[in-house]
Amino acid sequence: xxxxxxxxxxxxxxxxxxxxxxxxxxxxxxxxxxxxxxxxxxxxxxxxxxxxxxxxxxxxxxxxxxxxxxxxxxxxxxxxxxxxxxxxxxxxxxxxxxxxxx
Numbered sequence: 001x002x003x004x005x006x007x008x009x010x011x012x013x014x015x016x017x018x019x020x021x022x023x024x025x026x027x028x029x030x031x032x033x034x035x036x037x038x039x040x041x042x043x044x045x046x047x048x049x050x051x052x053x054x055x056x057x058x059x060x061x062x063x064x065x066x067x068x069x070x071x072x073x074x075x076x077x078x079x080x081x082x083x084x085x086x087x088x089x090x091x092x093x094x095x096x097x098x099x100x101x102x
Contacts, residue, residue, distance in 0.1 A: 006032075 009017075021031035058066065077090050093099060 017028060017031055017035065020026075020035070021028045024031060024034075026034070079085070079087075079090050082089070
């Protein structure tokens with residue numbers, strides 16, 4: 001560990017450091033070391049926050065079954081969730097018509 005003397009610290013920086021030390025219950029030295037450590041320590045890699053670990057875990061058969069489920073179940077409208085709509089609103093989309101683009 002090194003010992004350093006830092007000269008010509010601007011008043012506003014010294015005031016902010018004193019406030020930080022008081023807020024955290026540390027000495028001015030400990031607050032300065034913490035601030036310098038945060039500013040100059042090597043960056044710690046953040047954990048991945050994506051779904052890459054799940055990619056490719058379905059077999060082709062499982063993926064096909066999942067796709068079928070989406071096609072069949074997501075096309076169905078539950079009339080109880082949409083009271084007041086006419087029965088024609090719950091009919092399947094005619095296969096001869098192109099699907100609207102969302």
